[in-house]
Amino acid sequence: MSIDKHYDQSLDPAALLQDVQSAYPDGASLFQLAPVDQLHIGGIKASQRLLRHLTPKQRVLDIGSGAGGLMRQAAGLGISMIGLDITHALNRLNRGLNQCLDEPVSTSILTADAHDLPFAAHSIDSILFQHSFLNMPRHDRVLSECRRILRPGGKLIMHEVVRGENPDNMRYPVPWAQEKTQSHLLTAEALRQQLLEAGFSDLAIEDWSADALTWRQRQLKKEESGQPERVALSPARVLGSRFAEMARNLVLNLESDAVRVIEVVAK
Ligand SMILES: C[S@@+](CC[C@H](N)C(=O)[O-])C[C@H]1O[C@@H](n2cnc3c(N)ncnc32)[C@H](O)[C@@H]1O
Numbered sequence: 086m087s088i089d090k091h092y093d094q095s096l097d098p099a100a101l102l103q104d105v106q107s108a109y110p111d112g113a114s115l116f117q118l119a120p121v122d123q124l125h126i127g128g129i130k131a132s133q134r135l136l137r138h139l140t141p142k143q144r145v146l147d148i149g150s151g152a153g154g155l156m157r158q159a160a161g162l163g164i165s166m167i168g169l170d171i172t173h174a175l176n177r178l179n180r181g182l183n184q185c186l187d188e189p190v191s192t193s194i195l196t197a198d199a200h201d202l203p204f205a206a207h208s209i210d211s212i213l214f215q216h217s218f219l220n221m222p223r224h225d226r227v228l229s230e231c232r233r234i235l236r237p238g239g240k241l242i243m244h245e246v247v248r249g250e251n252p253d254n255m256r257y258p259v260p261w262a263q264e265k266t267q268s269h270l271l272t273a274e275a276l277r278q279q280l281l282e283a284g285f286s287d288l289a290i291e292d293w294s295a296d297a298l299t300w301r302q303r304q305l306k307k308e309e310s311g312q313p314e315r316v317a318l319s320p321a322r323v324l325g326s327r328f329a330e331m332a333r334n335l336v337l338n339l340e341s342d343a344v345r346v347i348e349v350v351a352k
Pocket residue numbers: 088089092122123124125148149150151152153154169170171172175197198199200214215216217220221260261
């Protein structure tokens with residue numbers, strides 16, 4: 086199954102937007118949208134932590150922007166955000182959610198593939214990947230495209246899942262992949278090497294795995310408690326009815342060190 090099908094097979098953007106508007110007729114906060122637009126481990130808090138690397142007025146590209154939670158948070162801080170995603174239905178949802186905020190924001194959103202970035206050389210100040218590099222089969226190609234479009238001294242910032250010490254323990258489905266063929270995890274060390282080979286320097290890597298596990302365990306408890314207000318807006322509205330199984334597997338994968346979660350900053 087192609088990667089955009091994985092993300093859009095269960096998604097009905099119009100119905101979901103309608104439900105968001107009914108639930109929050111006066112506009113939703115970033116926290117209220119988070120269950121459907123922060124589709125990564127750590128939710129809105131992890132995005133906040135990532136955004137410390139950016140400053141207002143920068144032109145920032147979020148590659149694999151999904152439903153756009155991180156973009157709206159950044160736009161609210163005065164950062165000029167462009168979102169690029171291969172899944173057209175997620176881009177439609179992202180655009181619609183901009184209008185559902187209590188304080189609407191403006192962002193640019195386009196459908197494209199990270200392996201061929203439709204931007205001029207040196208035209209972007211910073212690039213973000215949040216749980217999207219993990220879906221990309223040709224990491225070298227994606228990184229060389231990033232290097233081409235970043236201005237000299239520009240930053241590459243990643244919040245990604247990487248392969249842990251025990252990859253044989255990996256269970257599927259997970260939120261980013263129904264099956265092994267859709268998941269393209271490197272070890273943190275292999276990612277470091279790929280970044281150096283692509284011409285990046287000043288690498289800083291932080292391991293966020295412990296916080297990631299605590300957060301996912303807490304979410305799982307809430308999701309399994311079946312509180313009705315969480316049913317309307319849940320990641321299952323985007324990722325489908327197998328989300329519960331994906332979430333349980335994610336906890337097991339983190340516990341068994343099949344995967345880790347890291348932050349990477351490079352120049
Ligand atoms: C797990 S979701 C994360 C979405 C968002 N970054 C977030 O954290 O909420 C991964 C996203 O990467 C996008 N993606 C996967 N492969 C891509 C590619 N080759 N080019 C652009 N986007 C891609 C998917 O469509 C999906 O929206």
